[in-house]
Amino acid sequence: MKRAWTILVFALLLGFVFAACAAPAAPSAPGEAAPAAQVRDFITWYQYDEKNEDPASDERVGNQYLRDTIPQFNEAFAGKWRWVNQPKAWDRMTAELVAAVQAGGDVPDLFEMGSSGLTELYKNGALQDLREWASAQSWYADMDPNALQACTGPDGGLYCIPIAERPHLVYVWKDRFPEGFPTRPEGYLAAGERLKAEGLYAMTFFGSTDFNGNGATRAVFMAFASFGGGYDDGQGNMLLNRPENVAAVEFLRTMVQSGYVPEIAFAGGFQEEEAFKDASAGSFPTGLFGYRYVNPLTAPNGTKYSKGNEEDMLDAIAAGDVILRPFPAPEGKTPGCNNEVTGFGIPVGAKNPEAAHDYINWIMSPEQNADWVLRPGAGFPALLTTRASEQFQTPFYRQAGEVVAASACRPWHGSLERRPEALRLIMGAVYRLIKEDPSLDIATELQRAQDEYNAGG
């Protein structure tokens, strides 16, 4: 009898364990008909969340875009695909995908990505080469070759499909520079001195080492490139210690040490934006997409742009309070800027790559392409015919187009493959030189960062 009880208890325990471990049944909404057997889920990872309806969310534009287009896609592919989006944090998506691929876990059919993260995904074997498929599509010939190049891996494979290009430029409060935004670094310094006397700042920028040195993709690269420098030698090696870069660091150091940049520029967490929002800083070099996050705004003349969304910056530009300009460059040099590509990758192990193909072709259609570029893309279209469309003739896009035409924009990483490591080393060195210890020798510090990267291969 005792034995029977023991066996019974043991069996019950096992039952509980198995019940707890068993996969839960998929919940179905009451009254919802079971989907047809042939309809398969098309899983995407976006940094946006269609279920987040918070109007104050930083990602409201992308969230709304998904809310609008998921039903459209499902209608266009009724009976074939059902789009299921799984939102991911923008600065964790790459790591999560790599972990999922390497662990053999569930991966999405389509992954929203930027060209900056391409080499890490490539090195970790997380993305499929799409060259063969893409080159057979009708839109391929219409692609900006630079955008395709940004999606090309070290082995020549095409690891992402570019949809939008995001150049960097300078947002400027026009009234803070009554004689026009300077085109030369000396003019920028002179404006800094004048503004300082008024208790204001010439520039705010991402000056901290936060987000793994992401600041090195923004104003710091604009300064380096505008002085004729850059981060690599074109052969995969870091090349920091060169006269152009030293001059760029000297310029940034003077801006910071002279008090032309607010302290909040170094606080991290994108808090440098605050100084532009209240116009205490006259200019803000950052990505074109920055307009979406920098709001509400108060112009130097007191005008408030306070919808609290991306329209504030667009309104300020339309009203002429904010203008877009290239980064100042020394005599004989062309303003430089970073240009990254955003688009889609298809992970290794995706269950429905055909769904991703259908989706990409759908996004490339004239009805969808401009919408994607304008909303989640926040850049210029990689498809050349879309660039000519009416949506890209607004004051914002016209000015941005002029800035890009006057600049030499290129991906910050050049031929560098270990991009996160490079970012961290570069931004660490620049931060030490311009903020932490301005007495350090610039060439020596740049050489040190360069040597550490090049020794790491």
Added chain:
Amino acid sequence: MQRTEIRRKPRNRFRNLLPFWLILPTVVVILAIQVYPAFYTVWLSLHQRQPRGWDYVGVDNFQRLFRMGVFGESVGHTIVFLIGYTTLTLVLGFIIALLLNRKLKLSGLYITVLFVPWIIADIIVGIVFRLLVVPDYGLLSGILQNPAIFPPNGISVLTASRPPSWFGGFPFPPAPAMIYLIMASAWRALPFITLLLLAAMQTVSNEIIESSRMDGANGWQVVRHILIPLMLPTLVVALFSLTLGGMNGVGMVFSLTGGGPGTSTEVLSYLLYVLGWSQLEFGRAAALALLIAVVNWALILATLRITRVEERSH
């Protein structure tokens, strides 16, 4: 007789094996979530990822780790953080426990209020503490950055450079951000440590304390010669908990300082996070994780050893 023995044998075997079957699920879980990841970490630390798969690289990941300029700095920051964090938390926890042990009016309310920081996630504590001191815009920045209050230029906690080091490359005195990080971490850990010490304090017999007072012992002597020795096992547990939590915790650093300004609050656990999740260098991250595990073990063994010596001497 023989038939009875034969019948008993399976029953005995079942009884003998029953403990094994009962602990089997636990063993399986421990193997799956602790032993396997530990071995996998060792394997990872000896490999490097390439597009075609994993390459065996021997100790290259360790060598690259030691070549990183920030590695040595992180070791220094970790030491400074751990000493500051454990000392501040234990001292404050002990003082608050002493006060609460006096059977004050509303002491239940004080304990409840005191417990609030413990129930807030460290990442939230970091964000709140950060918002207080954001340069120019933070709630306290008007006070902190006021040169009249903090001459000559005021203090910008999140962006102030570290002062010149007193000991070569060792990061002491720490940057204001490191001091603030220690304060925020201590604030969060304080309730648990206080309650732990209060519970231990309440087990010390009042008779011993009263008789020592009758013998002329002052307050400090009671603490030094009675309370601390009698509470030593609890103090060691508190020290363990704080040291291991401080060594491995990353949430507060992540949300409060992001390792900055520059690298001045970059501790080893944060470097591990950066290597693994920002740089996707799983091999090097695994190498660092192993080093941290070894240090953890060394700390535990050293503390146990010290405690045993102390206990014997008392």
